[in-house]
Amino acid sequence: MSSNQGLSSVTATAASATAASTTAASTAAASAVTATVIAAAIDTDAADAAPIDWDQASGLFAAERWYWVATGTDRSGPHLRPVLAIWLDGHVYSTTSPAARKSRDLTARPSAAFSGRAPDIDIVIEGSTAWITDQDHLHRVAAAYRDKYDWPVTVTADGAFDAPYGAPTAGPSPYRVYQLTPAVAYAFGTGNNFGARSTRYRFPS
Numbered sequence: 179m180s181s182n183q184g185l186s187s188v189t190a191t192a193a194s195a196t197a198a199s200t201t202a203a204s205t206a207a208a209s210a211v212t213a214t215v216i217a218a219a220i221d222t223d224a225a226d227a228a229p230i231d232w233d234q235a236s237g238l239f240a241a242e243r244w245y246w247v248a249t250g251t252d253r254s255g256p257h258l259r260p261v262l263a264i265w266l267d268g269h270v271y272s273t274t275s276p277a278a279r280k281s282r283d284l285t286a287r288p289s290a291a292f293s294g295r296a297p298d299i300d301i302v303i304e305g306s307t308a309w310i311t312d313q314d315h316l317h318r319v320a321a322a323y324r325d326k327y328d329w330p331v332t333v334t335a336d337g338a339f340d341a342p343y344g345a346p347t348a349g350p351s352p353y354r355v356y357q358l359t360p361a362v363a364y365a366f367g368t369g370n371n372f373g374a375r376s377t378r379y380r381f382p383s
Contacts, residue, residue: 214382215232215379215380215381216379216380216381216382217229217230217231217232217377217378217379218377218378218380219374219375219376219377220364220366220376220377220378221374221375221376227374227375228375229375229377230299230365230367230372230375230376230377232363232379235299235301235363235365235377235379236265236268236301236363238294238296238297238299238301239265239294239296239301239303240264240265241296242294242295242296243262243326243327244260244262244294244295245260245261245262245263245272245292245293245294246258246259246260246261246292246293246294247259247261247263247272247280247290247291247292247293248290248291248292248293249279249280249283249284249287249289249290250283250287251283251286251287252287253286254279254282254283254286257279257280257283259280261273261292262323262327262329262345263292263294264319264322264323264326266318266319266322268360269357269358269359269360270292270303270357270358270360271310271319271322271355271356271357271358272292272355272356272358273339273348273353273354273355273356274348274353274354274356275344275348275349275353275354276352276354277349278348278349281354284307284309284356288306288307288308289304289305289306289307290304290305290307290356290358291303291304292304292358297369298367298368298369298370298371298372299365299366299367299368299369299372300364300365300366300368301363301364301365301366302363302364302366303358303360303363304360304361304362304363305358305359305360305361305362305381306358306359306361307356307357307358307359308356308357308359309354309355309356309357310337310355310356310357311336311337311338312337313333313337316333316337316338316339316355317333319355320332320333320339323339329341330342331353334352336352338351338352338353338354338355339351339352339353339354339355340352340353341353359381360379360381361380361381361383362378362379362380362381363378363379363381364376364377364378364379365377365379
């Protein structure tokens with residue numbers, strides 16, 4: 179099998195235009211940002227298997243409601259917890275209490291792995307994390323949480339989520355919001371349709 183077999187690239191291009199005015203005339207400029215996802219079938223015995231399209235895999239991930247997140251540091255070891263999460267603009271978002279070990283792990287080592295189980299496919303997304311404190315960004319994430327979970331979160335002035343309730347083990351608000359930027363992901367087929375097409379995705383920086 180050649181090195182190109184089982185590979186597919188999905189390129190998404192988003193273009194935005196900006197206009198600048200001067201006293202003499204108006205000019206317009208456009209820029210395009212291109213992101214490439216490289217997908218490769220994992221099963222080396224299935225040379226003809228087509229990789230699962232990332233748009234399909236990420237759509238299935240986004241549609242799920244229950245997830246697991248893994249964090250850890252060299253000192254603390256691995257830490258796995260069930261969480262609520264959303265997929266928005268190519269990133270995973272979730273929340274944590276500032277007092278939780280998950281919060282300490284993400285501060286000490288800003289990386290994590292999320293997993294979700296969809297029909298006939300298990301999806302894992304790994305990457306770097308960052309705390310979100312920008313007000314506009316938080317309002318967009320809060321709106322997505324309300325739409326998906328009907329969780330009445332609001333954004334505080336100091337860049338966190340407030341809510342009248344949360345998970346029983348999460349404790350009271352405020353909740354910190356973090357974003358995971360994918361570096362690598364996996365779609366593990368568990369049904370006949372996807373089994374031989376299990377796929378690894380790389381997200382070049």
